[in-house]
Amino acid sequence: MTTDTGRAPRPTGAPAASERDTAPLLAVEDLQIELVTAHGVVRAVDGVSFTVDRGETVTLIGESGSGKSTTAMGVLRLLPEGLAVLSGSVRVQGVDLVADPGAARRVRGHTVSLIPQDPMTALSPVHTIGRQLGDALRLRHPGLSRAEVRDRGVELLAQVRIPKPETRWKAYPHQFSGGMLQRMLIAVALAARPRLLVADEPTSALDATVQASVLDLLMELQEKEGVGMLMITHDLGVARVVSDRIHVMKEGRFVESGSAERIVDRPREPYTRQLLAAVPRLGPWDENDTTGAVGARDTTTPRGAAT
Numbered sequence: 679m680t681t682d683t684g685r686a687p688r689p690t691g692a693p694a695a696s697e698r699d700t701a702p703l704l705a706v707e708d709l710q711i712e713l714v715t716a717h718g719v720v721r722a723v724d725g726v727s728f729t730v731d732r733g734e735t736v737t738l739i740g741e742s743g744s745g746k747s748t749t750a751m752g753v754l755r756l757l758p759e760g761l762a763v764l765s766g767s768v769r770v771q772g773v774d775l776v777a778d779p780g781a782a783r784r785v786r787g788h789t790v791s792l793i794p795q796d797p798m799t800a801l802s803p804v805h806t807i808g809r810q811l812g813d814a815l816r817l818r819h820p821g822l823s824r825a826e827v828r829d830r831g832v833e834l835l836a837q838v839r840i841p842k843p844e845t846r847w848k849a850y851p852h853q854f855s856g857g858m859l860q861r862m863l864i865a866v867a868l869a870a871r872p873r874l875l876v877a878d879e880p881t882s883a884l885d886a887t888v889q890a891s892v893l894d895l896l897m898e899l900q901e902k903e904g905v906g907m908l909m910i911t912h913d914l915g916v917a918r919v920v921s922d923r924i925h926v927m928k929e930g931r932f933v934e935s936g937s938a939e940r941i942v943d944r945p946r947e948p949y950t951r952q953l954l955a956a957v958p959r960l961g962p963w964d965e966n967d968t969t970g971a972v973g974a975r976d977t978t979t980p981r982g983a984a985t
Contacts, residue, residue, distance in 0.1 A: 701771055702729040702731050702769075703730050703771060704729060704769070704770055704790075705769040706728050706753060706766070706768050706769075707727045708766040710766050711723035712762055713748075713761050723745045723930045724930040725931065726749060726930075726932055728925055728932075728935075730907070732873070732904055733904050733906060734906050734923070735908075736909070737917040737923070738909070738925050739911055739912065739914060739927065740928055740953075744929065744930070746910045746912075746927050747795075747910055751878075752768070753768050753775075753876065755768075755779060755786075771873070787870050788870055789872060791867035792867065793863050793875060793878065794863060794878055795879035795880065795882055797859035798859065801859065802851070803850065803852060805850075806850055807848075807851065808828065810862075810866065812827045814866045815830055815831060815869045818869055835865055838899075856885075857884055860888075868899065873905055873906065874908070875896075875907045877896065877907060879910055879911055879912070880896070882912070893919055896920065915958070917938065922938060923936065926941065926947065934947040
């Protein structure tokens with residue numbers, strides 16, 4: 679079937695090329711997710727809306743149980759049993775993954791990649807690093823030969839700063855440190871050459887030194903590749919370093935949103951101040967400081983702040 683212009687019509691819901699170019703990488707609108715329990719139905723995510731643009735990092739932050747990881751898994755349509763999207767839209771480059779569940783399968787591992795939390799359990803212990811990274815490469819590039827898969831895999835391991843990548847290609851996960859395993863998960867995510875990264879607590883299991891190096895790596899790769907990133911964390915110390923914009927989440931809702939600099943230096947909500955007050959600080963504690971702002975006691979500059 680053709681239109682009167684002689685062109686075949688686009689499938690319903692598929693955006694034109696110009697729409698894809700101008701639309702945000704990710705646009706979430708009024709997303710609602712319900713959790714069915716033995717005691718009734720709980721609104722785990724209650725009407726959140728946000729966007730992520732190219733080259734931008736948007737962070738969802740809140741304490742455990744606030745709904746931030748559930749939001750991320752809802753975006754990817756990877757919710758566990760008992761959780762379901764009730765309403766709203768999730769558009770990746772203009773394509774609605776809620777209206778078209780099949781589209782979610784097409785974009786995962788291609789346009790969008792996930793960096794899961796807990797690197798100690800995210801990989802198979804019985805397969806080599808090379809086998810698992812190679813599987814990710816073959817999924818995205820099915821025509822690659824074995825030699826091409828290895829060459830590209832070693833290149834990715836070097837890109838995420840894993841030493842001696844040619845040797846590590848044959849190693850097993852238990853032979854990697856926690857920081858190296860996290861870098862391996864980043865390499866798997868990058869294998870798809872995604873335009874959007876969803877990073878779910880990517881540094882929560884790491885010590886402070888390794889955490890800093892992983893965050894540096896993510897920001898460096900983002901600048902080189904131009905990808906957008908949705909970061910999930912409970913740590914405002916992490917969020918303030920990597921984020922362009924922050925949404926503070928509590929009980930499934932956004933209670934405060936703004937630029938990273940504004941949220942860190944001029945929080946408006948008591949809950950945000952409590953999160954800021956929980957960030958470890960160097961130097962003596964000022965008992966008269968009740969603002970929750972960390973700028974006076976933390977020398978780390980928020981991303982995008984003037985220097």
